[in-house]
Amino acid sequence: MLSVERYENILEQLDKNKIIKVSELSQLLGVTEKTIRVDLESLEQKGLLKRIHGGAVLPEDESRIFPIDERQSLRSDVKTAIAMEALKLIEPGETILMDGGSTTQALARLLGDFPVTVITNDIKIATELLSKELVQLLVLGGTRIGTSSSLIGAEATDYLKRIRVKRVFFGTTGVSVQHGLTVLHSLHADWKRQVIQSAERVTLLVDSTKFEKVALIQFAQIHEIDDIITDDKIDPHIRKELETKDVSVTFASMEKK
Template sequence: MSKQNRHQLILDLVQAKGNVQVSELAARIGVSEMTIRRDLEALEQVGALTRVHGGAAAPPSRSYEPAYHARRLQRVDEKERIGRAAAELIHDGETVIIDAGTTTIEVAKALRGRRNLRVLALSLRIADLLADEPGLTVMIPGGITRPGERSIIGAMTQRAFTDLYFDTVVLSAGGVDPEAGVTEYIPEDAAVKQAAAASARRKIVVTDSTKIGTIAFARVCGVEQLDTVVTDTNVDSALAHAIAERGPEVVTV
């Protein structure tokens, strides 16, 4: 088993149980306890979990956002599929906002080689990824960059949308819940997403299935304000149905 797959299994077990012992992880995954301890140390360094005596625990609260580099290790295949599917919904000639995130960057990757797109990137990573694409015009708003995340936030970022009208916004999310709506861990992130969504005719959320049913700290919007939610086939069918009943199309890939 590759290290990436092993890390994913560890994170899945920690997320599901909240607190898991090294011995249980070693038995479930089929490796030595020494290997598990090294894995836990590596995952703690990127903020994916917290080591406790004899094992590991999940982050404690709705206001805790796992680090970008930790999220990048999770659901890699699913995020790539979601990114490609969302990119297929965007047509040449559109004006598009692409939010920061580990799933939205997969959308950006899938847009490389496209023609006549104007893209406003809310992430320095995405702006850099697309900057040299000859068929794209890349815009970056003013604002403050978040270290590690490299997203762009703040009042200046929000004001950038005042006089602009986009065809589509592609949003990431800390959680998508039928009742609570789209939520984020950081209020400043949520405020930028709200401004971006208000300036776009069509609203697409891209998120892996672990975020469906999750409620983070700060509300962005209700699911009834969305046009499409793109997620993976592991999504809970009852939750997907409950979201679809409120209006948006739920696309699973």
């Protein structure tokens, strides 16, 4: 088993159980406890876990990436503000691709007032759009990875290779000016790479807390993105760095009106 595959398995167990033990991981993954300890050290250096005696737990600070379900439920007001800015980019009658994520789901909630065709592989997004008469919905099938609501499979990937949409809206686990866009699972990384290739315009929806976070696997660099929509609580230094890049950046206002 490759190290990246072990990392994925370790993080999946951490997401499920909140605490993991070296001895149990060694048995589960069929490698020595020494190998597991080296893996945990590497993941701790990335900020993805905190080592304890005999195992590891979730990081205690606000920068932690896990648990995924908890992370996706936070900052709903910020995600709605970002989604409202994203809505302005969609023209009636367009065909758009919506990748899974809590911010893209917020955008799905806002759709329905004008005709648009939406292609998605995400169950939650499809559910949001199902009853909206002006939205023509195409759902790509596949298999769910872990607790994600996104479906990934060979048929969906093959379909993406045959189409070209006006715009894709997607999210990411982490985004760094230096290290690019990263996620926790190789299958999600492969899917997002293909998603980017399928659209004329590539739009990243990401709240400010995800900047300068680095997850496990890189799937894109900043220069591959056409538009970034985030909130205006972003660190001023990161904001200044983004302004030097060849990407359009929109900052959703979080001021109370």
